[in-house]
Amino acid sequence: MSAYIASLVSVVGINMILALSLNIITGFCGQVSLGHAAFYGIGAYAAAYLAKLGVGLPLTLLAGAVMAGAIGLVVGLTSLRVRHDFLAVTTMGIGFVFLGFVRKQKWLGGELGISGIPGPGLDPVTYALLIAAFAVAVIAFSLWVKQSWMGFTFDAVADDEEAARTVGVNVSIYKLTAFGIGTALAGLAGGLYVYFARIILPDTFDFVQSIAILTMVVIGGTGSVWGVAAATIGLTLLPELSRAAADYRLLIFGAMLMLVMRFSPAGLAGMIRRRSPA
Amino acid sequence: MLVVELAAKGLVYGCMYAMMAVGLTLVYGLLRILHIAHAGVFALGAYMTVTVANATGHLALGFAAATVVSALAGIAIYRLAYQPILQHSAFVPMVVSIGLFIVMQEGFRMIFGAYGIAFDTNPWYVANIGVAGINLTYVELAMVVVSVVLLVGFGLFAGLTRAGIGWRATVTDPQMATSFGVDPVRVRYVNFLFGSALAGIAGGLVGLLNNYVEPTMGAAVSYKALAIIVLGGLGSVRGTLIASLVLGVVESFGAIYLADIFDRDAIGFLFLIVVLMVRPQGLLGRG
16 A cells, blocks of 8 residues: 555544544434534644643544543533534534633644654555454444434434433433534544644634535535445545546535435435435 | 623623624524525635725725625525525535535635635734723724614614615514514515625624634634524524623633633533523523
């Protein structure tokens, strides 16, 4: 595997974990989040800070995931308090509060971020395979959740919260669980990104990044594990195909969001499902 | 005098937020859509103002162009982007709105360049006037005057005219209003027309205020306008106006006293999150 292929595998793997983690919150449990990049960033900053202190890779990845998950639970608590439409705005707000905070912190490098992060101690190819292994594990985990009792309950909460409550589902616990798992996985992706990029900038985790993650979920088909996985690979590799696609990446993302919602709100997965006889 | 000065500057920004947020509230009240692409209309208004003003040498023509083009853009957005998908859950129009916003922002970048445009002449940018011991530039004063005039005008329209009453009836109960002969589709057009024109004018004024128009200028303002309509209780015009002014002032003080911890753009959302934890229905909303 060449260095170029290894870097592609790393980026696809990290995006895969991000998209599937948001899919657990938005797709499975029906809770809109427009600030997912913040949790990616929290994981990355936590891992980068510890790595600079000389802490080893397994522990920094774990710390990133735990930190993001813990803050994700707090945001989950907000989701219990506010109406559905409010949640889109509060989660968007989390993203801005996170960026506004790290930009002003000298000990986190301020606008310049954290650079000079030590390597993972593995050669790039092995590290890419490690990321790929994590991504595969997240796919497997998502598939398992989807057909588990918890997955059915998520579905019920997403479909009709009141009805779920009526039949005795503790809606709050399930929402918090979805937020906790989803944000912790985003934190893991952040930690993996740190050792791949060796430098982190606040702008990597901005609103546009949140929307890019959401685009992968929506285009793949909100809630569909295979759809989201396929869309992630396609959208991540798209800028590699041509120079024009790289220059107009955001324009293409925006246009795709509009067109997919207009013609197939269930995304790629919905299109395929419609083709095959029911 | 710092406190008074900060409060005054905060109110100036609050007036600008109000012009933005009223349009969002109108759209939400009528269609339950979080109209994120409103930010695109705001930036469109700013670009129209600066390009037409620079080309013709008349600022008034710039604002006229901004008003007309923004209003038309609003109508086009409703007709082409939202109307075909109204039957879906709120998630679908919201995602469309995000997509549209990104397309507009990238469009501005492609057409007008990634770097900003300044006004050729902007005398009001520096000229200032002392009112009761507070120094305001002419642009800041214009922001307050224009927003008050437009919003009061809108209040009179909604309260006194036949069309305004029909519009309020539609927001309260679309079905009942329809059975009394109000055309709900026309109400929606008026809604987008008015809200978008306001956003476009606000964009032009912000362009003057910073003497700078750039592709991403809509982003921060529009996110804050979303925070404001949530603070105001979503769908309540009075709540929105109050929340706009409150947020303007909170931000103005926060940007000074919290400068070491958060940047300006984060303060509005921090305030939003704190308020929502205490009052999940918003500042004025009812549980």
